[in-house]
Amino acid sequence: MSLKRDTSDSLFSRALKVIPGGIYGHVAPIAGLPRHFPHYTKSASGCRFEDVDGNEWLDFMCGFGAILHGYSNSEIEESANEQRSKGAVFNQPSQIMVELAELLTTNINFADWSVFAKNGSDLTTWAIRVAREETGRPFVVKAKGAYHGVDAWCDPGFGGRVENDRSHVLEFSWNNLDEFRSLLENYRNQISSVILTPYHHAAFGPSILPDHNFWPVVEEECKKNGIILILDDVRAGGRLDDCGSHRYFDFTPDLSVYSKALGNGFSISACVGKEFLKAASKEVFLTGSCWNDAVAMAAAQKSVQISQRDQVAQSVLKKGDYFCAGLVACAQDLGLPFTMTGPSSMPYPWFDGDDDLFLIQKFCELAAGKGLYFHPHHNWFISNAMEYTDLDLALELAGQAMNELQNLN
Ligand SMILES: Cc1ncc(COP(=O)(O)O)c(C=O)c1O
Incomplete structure (x- = not known):
């Protein structure tokens, strides 16, 4: 044809x-x-x-993962439309933002608070800054070939970069715990965060699941070395476990970032975190032109509720x-x-x-x-x-x- x-x-x-x-x-x-x-x-x-x-x-x-419950899902559209009739973006956030934060912190076992933005990149970048604010250390560790967004510290392009953009980014090969440990050893007391996706889903090559000891070792080493463990669940969130992909692989991050399926096509992202990071998170500036978009928040609220109701x-x-x-x-x-x-x-x-x-x-x-x-x-x-x-x-x-x-x- x-x-x-x-x-x-x-x-x-x-x-x-x-x-x-x-x-x-x-x-x-x-x-x-x-x-x-x-x-x-x-x-x-x-x-x-x-x-x-x-x-x-x-x-x-599925809109590269943004759609989990199907395009134009009637329940989600109805919730969004109901909120749209009241308005989307105001000077102040709406009640729905509090409700959505309550929902996420109830569902996600380690989460004590949540913030919202429009894209995954907004909050992966914000999360590494929160970790820097908390630890006072400059370096971030990521997996080679992992995508965490469009910002200069991690984007896969080459345009418009300056040398310093990545001067504080360290990389190891997924599942290579020797490489991981030697980075931690070589940069002792200088690493603020480790940011990882729940499994390795780089483009242009097969996906790689974590070896059985990958997450236990990463979690343990982060704890031992005072490093903040950030889960980038932007792509997998909602598709492995209704309450976060860390549960599918049985580990606990300190911060976790969601977007894509969260709003089932409405533009929203969330970063949830543990109580001890709340003070640092207040110090790292976060806003945006339409950051408090109540329509996207209503869609996300319904999307999360459907995920739980229908497993x-x-x-x-x-x-x-x-x-x-x-x-x-x-x-x-x-x-x-x-x-x-x-x-x-x-x-x-x-x-x-x-x-x-x-x-x-x-x-x-x-x-x-x-x-x-x-x-x-x-x-x-x-x-x-x-x-x-x-x-x-x-x-x-x-x-x-x-x-x-x-x-x-
Ligand atoms: C794992 C991962 N992290 C971060 C991002 C960036 O999210 P956004 O495109 O919403 O900025 C993406 C987007 O594809 C992603 O797959």
Whole structure:
């Protein structure tokens, strides 16, 4: 099937004149997205979306993780609309901000307080400053290749940086505890925080789960050395455990940052923390043009309530198990060396030996021709709006694409 793309292409030409690069960031065509991806979306509902040319897609990217309960979820839209009728941004925060902080601190076992902003980056950067304020130390430790946002200390781009932007950032390879320990040894009493995602979900390569002793050692070393442990749960939050991904891997951070699924598509982020960091957190300035947006807060409140009521993390993991097992079985039948890495609710697809990404790009292109929106070099996301009948349809179509891929060889 060939995709219609006249409107998409003509919009992109217009965009190139008035927007640098036409589309920027991780979905910029220049970021290596093959041509079969549409540039613009018209509308979306449940687990499907329609692009501006009228092509319909069964979606496995969920707005890159921002959608957990399905696009235009009726309960969340209703809560947001009710708040919208009263107003969104005021001079002061609204009551809903207190309620949302109460909800998060009740749900998240180690959390005594919460702050809110609009994006994950706002609060990963803020969190490392809170750790610096608390400890009086300059360095931050992160995993190589981990993404924590768009700020200069961690963004994956190269533009506009000065040397000092990263002069206080130290890196170790995920799961390499010897490297981790030697950083702590070499920078004794100089490290304020360790910031990590719950498992390693870098782009352009398979996801890596923590070894069995990874989190116990990291947590213990941080405690022993007076280092603040920050969990960047921006991407995985809500997809592994309804009350934070630290529970899935059984450890306790000092600060945790959420965004993406928190508002189910409404722009909001939260950082929660332990009591002992409350004083330091008051010293690190935090605000924004629309930081107290009550509509996004109402959406987040409903989204979190639905997650708990319907045990959504378990549900997407179960759906993911079903889908991943089906896709891997299909590849095995065809003799293709294919695995799904990482947790099944946000799996990363990988063909063994496909280091130049040729096979996965081709597979995603063939799948796109059948209306499946699979990404060739970023983890996918399972939406809870996806029914088992949708998963069966996706497996059937993906199986056809695998078959065609096999026939190309
Ligand atoms: C793990 C992780 N941390 C931080 C961020 C930054 O969040 P935002 O894009 O909302 O600023 C992202 C975004 O993809 C992310 O995946």
